Amino acid sequence: MKNTLFTIIIISAIIFGCSKKQENAQGAMASGDAAQKVYVAPGNYDEFYAFMSGGFSGQVSVYGLPSGRLFKVIPVFSVDAEKSYGFNEETKPLLETSFGFIPWDDAHHPELSQTEGVPDGRWLFINGNNTPRIARIDLSLFETVEIIEIPNSSGNHSSPFTTENTEYIVAGTRFSVPFPQKDVPIGDTKFDGTLSFIKVGKDGKMEIAFQILVPGFDYDLAHSGKGKSHGWVFFTCYNTEQKNTLKEVNASQNDKDFIAAVNWKKAEEYLKQGKAKEYPVSYKHNWLDEKSQVAKSEEIKTVKVLTPADCPGLIYYLPTPKSPHGVDVDPTGEYIVGAGKLSADMAVHSFDKLLKAIENKDFEKTINGIPVIKFDKVVAGMVTKTGLGPLHTEFDGKGYAYTSFFITSEIVKWKLGTWEVVDRIPTYYSIGHLMIPGGDSKKPWGKYVVALNKITKDRYLPTGPELAQSAQLIDISGDKMKLLLDFPTVGEPHYAQALPAELVKPKSKQFFNLKDNNHPYKTLSENETKVVRQGNVVRVYMTMIRSHFSPDNIEGIQVGDNVYFHVTNLEQDFDVPHGFAVLGATNAELLIMPGQTETFYWNPKKVGIYPFYCSDFCSALHQEMQGYIRVSPKGANVPLKWWVGEPSAKK
Template identity: 40%
Template sequence: MADKFLDTPRGALNALIYRGNTMKNRQLKFALALASPLAFLFAVGAPIPVIGFSLARSVIAAPLQAPVEQAPPESKKKKKIGAAKEEKAVEFTPANFAEIQKLANDRKLTPDDLLAAAKTYQPSGRHDEYIMFASGGHSGQMFVIGVPSMRLLRSIAVFTPEPWQGYGYGVGEDVLKEGDIPGQELRWGDTHHPALSETKGDYDGEFLFIGDKANARLAVIDLRDFETKQIVKNPITMSDHGAAFVTPNTDYVIEGGQYAVPFGNAYATAEEYQKAYRGMVTFWKFDRAKGRIDISQSFALELPPYWQDLFDAGKLASDGLIFGNCFNSELATGGIELNKPPFEAGTTQRDMDYLHIIDTKKAEAAFKAGKFEKVNGFPVIKIETLIADQILFFAPEPKSPHGVDVTPNGQYVVVAGKLDPHVTVYSTSKIKAAIADKKFSSKDSYGIPILDFDAVMEAQVELGLGPLHTQFDDKGYAYTSLFLDSAVARWTLGGEYSSLHPEPPWKLVTKTPVQYNIGHLCAAEGDTVSPDGKYLIAMNKWAIDRFFPTGPLLAQNFQLLDIMQGGAAMPVLYDSPIGVGEPHYCQMIKADKLHPWTIYPEIGWDPQKQAIDPLAPKAGQEKVVRNGKEVEVFMTAVRSHYFPENVEVNEGDNVTWHITSLERTMDATHGFCIGGYNINLSLEPGEAATFRFVANKAGVYPYYCTEFCSALHLEMAGYFRVKPAAK
């Protein structure tokens, strides 16, 4: 009888409920009693493993039983957005091969073309392995591009107003104004060299810096929301080029000058060039906790007016040193209109220019010791102090060079010849030894000691015509752009890198033609202490015939090169037109080092302060407050309405308008524009914005959402009425 009860869970249950009291075996009954809940679940067919799963999930989640609505949406999602699908071996059928063959024939694609496509194509929803931050030249912006797909992900407005991001059309003006100079609004910039923030010489993915060559400015971009947070104007000079470069822990952001001017907006004639014009390098102190440059802790070095060009910070073996170059040690002042040699000739007369070697620790010590003069209120360490405190040394470099790049281990500095077919490699240990042993060949006319060339030079490698910039990979190779040859050169490093590659050290390995006229180049994390290799971008200035001609103004051409294999193989994989600016330089970071917000952390977030704006209206706090001619609007936006939808003021009122996005969903961005008043905002989920204007035109001005947000997006609108003033 007992056996029968145990035959099925249902039987066991029945036994317990109806028959248990007839059973004699106590142990059996006790076991049944204990088993009954499980038996019940079996009986009703409940999925017991599910209980275990949801139990485990709940136990993990239980301590976080936070108030509703607060948890960031990402953390508890099951699927990770953009993650590759489950990996399975891919098998092609004969039909696939036939189709590929036919497509290749129809579209005239070679096997190499198909391989290139396979190396770069990203199926829908799959994210790129690397993210590249490219300057946008005189568009005044930055571009964020995925690698290897080369898809443009977004632009970042920096020095130039940009309406899609709502930058400079109601909000963002505060940042833009920081970069103005007295008497002049500056509303564009010439972005040249982006620098990702570094920790121990490696990208940390937190901040991005970019210089403006035209106006000697520097901007800070926060990579939590990819927005410009600060613009600093260099108080002493008017143009830069070596910006931005960071020291290995981003203590300082380096801004090296370009066209020398008399400091502090002073006036001086061309004849006074040697005496009155000055070059410079500025050390901007970065306060990482605040995410801002701390101007009060920043200082500059006065340099001879040699037209400093690029800079790079030493790292590891050369940590504490900064290297820069220059290309007008001739002190040419031009004058083609006076039948004097034009700059292009005047600046290229001498055989050698000067590699600048700067001791940052000693420079910082001099600044802290107060050994500076103030120009426009900004501390400048004079040349005499640089000499006396052994802060600045020169080393000869072949004339009019370009690019000064420190190898990942910090042991070498590569200076590209530009007008010389070589790159010149300096040993940082030899430089240190030469400084210690005072191996000077001479001094320049400002009294700055010049190190003996042979004492500091490690190697010269002949690469081709017009070498400009150098980057590095993980296999002991260096890559140099050749402008005139229109090619990328791969060459071998020596020293401790010799064991990483089969070729002899300091030798050209191969060249890949690129289309056309390459400027900078960028390998994956190729200027850090641990380059990744894999991909290299050739940033070509000219595209000529690569794309459909879009009138006489043509896009730049970013070319993706595969540098995964060593030796001679270095194929071009992909051409990517950049039709929105003239990028100069870019840096490429592993995507998983970036941790951007997908929505702002809380409703009412002020991206400018990266904190809650206490004035930001929340749901239920919408109102219009009038105080004489001052009108303050507190508005919220959520799909698919603004609250309020009618705002009325009097002509001449000063309007302060707060608006908060109540959204908490990824990508639920709203716009807000007022026609006729030059207002357009981008309100990302949770963002709060405040803008001010004078209602100086009577009439009725519709406002509406400029970012398609929902099925009732067109209905997301309202009326701004300006009542005419009594005549």
């Protein structure tokens, strides 16, 4: 008996051991190949910059591909104490809205500026969904430089997709609201929707050119035409039932909803003809002045609105099954893919057929002056037997489309024109958006697709109930898709954009030239530092350079003073920021780049000696980079004095 048991143990150990070894070997070979493809050796650079929306974090995160390394989190709609974004006096105006200062939003779709339908690396736009806004990030700074609020809107989800030469970026209402806003019963009231076209100037400055008043469906996503369909923008919409309660059921009743096709060149003509009506509104336009690095917030009080009934040919509805989510235009501009998220099949519309149907007036009906094109007159084909819950499609530029399927948790590769499915790969888990570098442009760099998953579960070491979000890098250079890498992301990435690093890297700014500093409270040398009192407002003109502040001793501040530290970093070298932090200050640190001036507001409430210091390790004498402020009682006769070095050296 003993012997038998022993034998069994030995035999099973051998079998188990062998099979385990085999598994390991296969695993090592497979992962070794993948590891090589994503390995970027120390000191080497990634091939692509990827910009991922931070979703409910309100930020944008910058990753390298193929390594999946995180480079920077760019604060956009949410304050960021680390960078003093929304805390220093310079950036506070960026977050102003018609509702006041808002420290947060839900950021969804990053969109790179384009030239001739190709990402050009100038700017990145991203929408705020909750309080409708669009932000512009300057890609030489990787900082938010402009935010424009969208009036007459709510749930700005179908945004900010760009036209071929960044003539316009768009916005739409996923949550319809009364136009103009008013106090009405919710009940069965049918609210209104708007589609907004925001003009982008040569310098990037945004301006709301016009809005189109549309039936209050839920305008969900958008993409612009390109090539032959340049001049058009396509918006998906669901809830054509126009229900206001239990939408998960009530908004899912119609078999087909719509893709709205807007001819913006026609809109320009109507604008010229004076067909637009000016409506009184109030919204904020905020931007950072390049020379002073100080943001301004401006209130704008009118907006031009076009009504489809007055503007024939401006907009058409393309019936699309069922509650379509993504609308994606292939690189040639011919195919418009509508992903009916509650449908088993995907409809692909043809731009040529659309033009023909318009010409032949193949309309089934008209809604509020918007002709609805007959489905069979515009559809080019159906992609069938795919999966469940198609959401978004990107293109590789080689004739294939890649669609994400939320419910069946996979990416399906299919061929444009024949509509046949050629490959599929599971994602972990429940993919939302997917992104191929340039995959929504005229010339995709079709090497990888990134899956942006909605559910993480067990992919990483657990971190309590709240988990990191999960992205996956998949090789699409061959016939078969191959999973290469999992990497966690910040917030919830909705859409993402990527482009070759070479389009951005050479123009990345290293520091601000002190000579160009046009800040109203700049201090360009230590000789010019001073402290000025005007009533209870005290302005400290301070400089910082390795490894001291000037002045670093200040006396004569009183309890209740409104103290503004205007701190200029005098360094003129790459990667020498300095920080500024004061004991008990109720805001955040300053993090000042070389050549820049930033302002820190402080309202001391108690008497005492207050140390301040550099919070960014700057040099061998960083720990010595500190100073003191003496706060005396209100009305004390301690004179205003400041110095660095010896008290006798006081200016």
